[in-house]
């Protein structure tokens with residue numbers, strides 16, 4: 041008679057936990073089992089996992105079982121529950137029974153293996169609760185052992201649980217200082233999981249609480265363990281590979297046959313290889329490389345704005361995480377952009393210098409410059425600007441434009457005179473005042489008698505379009521980044 045007894049899981053209402061019926065004869069001694077059947081105080085202790093109705097323990101003679109009987113639970117006759125039927129086609133029940141069987145087998149296999157190994161001592165299998173120091177939390181490991189006197193607990197995990205289950209256990213044993221090792225029986229024995237890939241969600245939940253590692257223990261490992269006299273496991277490790285040619289990191293699961301002694305236990309986590317540490321080293325390496333190449337090459341991109349800069353950065357540094365590097369990137373962008381702004385300012389000085397030296401025929405150079413700049417950002421440079429005015433404005437800002445009109449000759453003061461003495465400059469008086477305001481030599485200019493004399497004359501604040509456009513140019517030219525080393529500029533231009 042091959043009658044299936046259909047309640048695979050019951051709830052122990054006293055302990056508020058679910059138990060595999062198949063494991064009852066393993067967990068409980070004969071006398072305890074007998075108590076569940078005959079002692080009134082145990083009535084209603086166990087309930088059907090599915091319908092939550094109380095169930096009672098029955099026994100069927102079976103000499104192959106530990107206590108000579110096969111124990112199973114039955115509903116009361118008036119209970120309504122699909123688990124009451126004899127149907128063997130309910131996949132969930134079948135999976136449940138299989139899971140319970142494999143869970144139990146793995147646990148027994150591990151216990152049987154550890155008893156044959158030196159340094160290992162089994163403290164408990166599935167029996168006692170382990171309490172936390174404050175007695176508020178408790179957990180019951182599948183197997184609690186000691187290795188050279190140190191506590192090690194094993195959890196056989198065969199189904200996907202909410203990540204909270206994994207995290208709570210991790211936390212609990214971390215606080216107790218017990219090394220926790222999660223075991224899977226094979227790579228693909230996870231029950232009730234819709235994910236068909238061999239690395240199931242439960243593996244990932246466990247692995248990423250243990251530096252990217254999960255472990256397998258099965259009959260082959262058991263046999264090897266006994267042969268070698270050391271517990272053998274398969275470590276599945278999420279690994280990080282540095283690909284220098286593509287400047288990226290690749291990831292994959294890898295399988296290692298290991299000894300228990302090769303495991304590291306640190307900060308509540310058990311691992312063979314520390315994925316996070318290795319990955320961080322790779323990321324740091326890529327970051328150093330990324331920063332270096334970006335720094336070296338960014339000028340060639342000649343970016344005009346932040347967005348273009350980010351695109352260039354990403355092509356030089358494919359693994360770049362913008363949020364992590366934002367501060368550094370902003371700084372480099374500023375340096376790069378400003379260095380090119382300075383280049384433009386130098387170029388402008390050079391053109392104006394030629395203009396003031398050679399006169400009108402060099403106006404063409406200005407026009408060419410305006411053409412070039414129009415393609416990027418004009419910076420307020422316009423074709424029709426009065427270059428004589430621009431020249432005086434730059435003199436007021438303190439730039440040397442000719443060898444005989446340098447700051448030693450107070451050219452910055454003499455430039456002011458033009459805006460009061462000559463008719464063609466008078467419409468630009470407000471520009472002159474602004475230039476004085478922005479000039480680093482302001483104090484000196486305003487202390488000059490000849491300048492003061494002129495500033496006391498009534499102002500003519502004409503406001504022509506051209507005047508306004510030079511205002512914009514002046515503000516940009518005088519703003520950061522400023523050309524500070526005027527002498528250097530001078531030498532460059534002369535050369």
Ligand SMILES: [Zn+2]
Pocket residue numbers: 088089090091092093115120121122123124
């Ligand atoms: Zn039921």
